[in-house]
């Protein structure tokens with residue numbers, strides 16, 4: 242919730258106006274129980290989609306969110322990424338992550354809260370799958386499904402796609 246609050250502030254700072262639809266969702270979550278977000282996580286996708294649309298207006302038309310963190314530079318590079326349990330696959334990511342992957346290092350992935358503490362996005366739960374889909378809403382989610390297959394996040398993405 243704190244993280245989502247911060248994202249909303251950043252987006253509003255960028256556009257210089259309140260994002261009313263996203264605020265309404267945020268206010269609804271605040272009024273409920275902290276665990277509600279995990280049950281009703283489709284609203285998280287709508288929330289980050291609102292943010293992604295607002296941010297998109299302020300980026301160049303060619304901006305694409307980095308697979309590993311939508312707040313990185315534009316995903317103008319391609320690289321091979323191999324998750325812990327999965328085959329290598331080409332991914333679209335920012336130049337910095339592509340350089341890390343080429344050097345055999347892990348990408349600078351966004352960390353998300355989990356029962357175990359902070360974990361890489363690809364180990365996230367269904368709420369993080371929703372979060373990610375919303376962030377790619379403005380530019381297309383097609384590549385997101387394939388990129389995370391074989392990871393815990395990919396499992397949740399798949400469940401959402403086939404629901």
Ligand SMILES: [Zn+2]
Nearest residue numbers: 307313335338
């Ligand atoms: Zn990146």
